[in-house]
Amino acid sequence: MGTMTETQTLCAAKQHRCTWCWQLIAKGETYMRYRFFNGGDAGTCKMHPECYEAMEQAAQEEGGWFEWAPGMERPAPYDKAQGGAACGASPGATGSASLTGGTK
Numbered sequence: 001m002g003t004m005t006e007t008q009t010l011c012a013a014k015q016h017r018c019t020w021c022w023q024l025i026a027k028g029e030t031y032m033r034y035r036f037f038n039g040g041d042a043g044t045c046k047m048h049p050e051c052y053e054a055m056e057q058a059a060q061e062e063g064g065w066f067e068w069a070p071g072m073e074r075p076a077p078y079d080k081a082q083g084g085a086a087c088g089a090s091p092g093a094t095g096s097a098s099l100t101g102g103t104k
């Protein structure tokens with residue numbers, strides 16, 4: 001069992017690697033970020049929005065929490081298909097860019 005912090009939707013100020021599919025999150029793309037605590041373990045997860053959704057869905061099917069390792073299948077990137085998930089392109093998400101200041 002573990003706990004996770006509230007998820008933030010952030011704008012990638014630099015390139016990250018998705019914790020779920022292990023593919024790159026490009027600079028300027030929107031990504032999800034949260035911290036988790038599991039026993040003595042703590043870590044930060046960064047994911048593509050579609051990967052985060054897949055993780056949440058899998059977690060729900062497993063009763064809210066499950067163990068997984070990076071390298072899972074990346075779902076279809078719906079943001080690319082719509083061409084609107086880059087941070088500057090979504091009017092409602094522009095304010096989140098300032099939250100990236102705390103990441104290392």
Ligand SMILES: [Zn+2]
Pocket residue numbers: 018019020021022023047048051074
């Ligand atoms: Zn991913």
